[in-house]
Structures are given as C-alpha cells and as structure tokens.
Amino acid sequence: MTSRIKLEPSWKAHVGDWLQRDDMQALSAFLRERRAAGARIHPPLPQIFAAFDATPFDEVKVVILGQDPYHGPGQAHGLAFSVLPDVRIPPSLDNVFKEIQRDLGLPRPDHGYLMPWAQRGVLLLNAVLTVEEGRAGSHQGRGWEVFTDHVVDVLNREREDIVFLLWGSYAQAKGRVIDTQRHCVLKTTHPSPLSAHRGFLGCSHFSKANAFLRKRGRAQIDWSLPLRAALVP
Helix, strand or coil, rough: CCCCCCHHHHHHHHHHHHCHHHHHHHHHHHHHHHHHHHCCCCCCCCCCHHHHCCHHHHCEEEEECCCCCCCCCCCCCCCCCCCCCCCCCCCCHHHHHHHHHHHHHCCCCCCCHHHHHHCCCCCECCCCCCCEEEECCCCCCCCCHHHHHHHHHHHHHHCCCEEEEEEEEEHEEEEEECCCCCCCEECCCCCCCCCHHHHHCCCHHHHHHHHHHHCCCCCCCCCCCHHHHHHHC
C-alpha cells in the first residue's frame, strides 16, 4: 500500500505499520484490480491520503468524520466534505456553511475548498478513502474502515484535547472509542438536507469547539475561508 503512496512522516510514524497488514495489502490489490477493470476511482491516487498530508499528527486540533468520498467526477480530492474550488458546493457542505454563518457570523464562502481548515488543524477524515465514480459506497467493507478506526484510536490514545465533531449515526458509531475525559466529543445529526433540520442547524459546534480549545490553552480554529479568487491553485 505504501510503495506508491507516500504517507506524511508524522502519520507514517504512528499508523504506517498498519498499512503493511494483510488486510491492507488485500485492499491495495482490490484497488489495482478495479482500475485494471476500467473503474474510475476517486479521489486520484496521489490524493487518497491528502487529509494526512494537510494536517500532521501533532497539529490535529479538530477531527471531522465523513463517510466516503464524493463519487461525482472531479469532486473528491482527499478531504472529507471538501471539493475543489471550481466545483459546485454540495448540499451537505452548504448546510455546514449555513451553520457557521449562524453560529459565528462569518460570511458563506463562494466555494467548497476546505484546505485552509485542514492546514489550520482540522483533520477532514473520511471513514472510507476511495469510491468508484457514480457508485456511492462502492468501496465500503473493503478494509478502509479498519484503518480509519485505527487512526481515530491512535489520536484518542496518543493525543489530548482534540475536538471530535461527530455528525450522524455513522460518525458517532465510529467515535465510540473516544475518551471524553481527554477529548471533547460533539454529536448531532448529519448536515445532509434530509437530516440537518433535526439538530445540525443550530448545533453551534464551531463556537463550542473553539470554546473548548480556549479552555485547554490551545489556539482556536479560524473557520473562515478566503474568496475563491484569492485561493492559490
């Protein structure tokens, strides 16, 4: 798995050995087979571990757990909920921006590129790191969940004072191992249009996350995003 994909050094030190396990090698073989069969897999190979590249292990302040990448062409680039600057903002992310505007008074961005958050300490982690175009959930149950469970477990055990934002039952189940004495765990419904009105809109997770970080003597997250025209390609 790691022969073609380079894991960011701090993450490699903590979870790199896991990628050498037999089940991870089987996942790697599965991905190769699907590509050979003509499947279009998202995100592109160099971006599968983009969340780890953008947010080194010791810099994680907040974790947002997603489920699997967007399966439309050109959408996924390795960060949960994020799309590239010229891609239309997906409905769930639009609800995230609505809540940030309500909670913090920040203007809603004109794009859905969340790399600035990742570079400020927000690990945007999907449970499953790949998907086939047009086939939502097509790589679930192939091994990614075991790896990302391990990522959450390592953060829980080896770090302190992280805020985990668990939106929806899937993320909440994945976060069961988190020690709430060491970390802050905030739960609500998923920001999907189907469920956002049942708790996500009005949850104030962004101000609550910053209040916890302040209380623990850590720098807050700047949840604002620059205008698309100001982004560096």
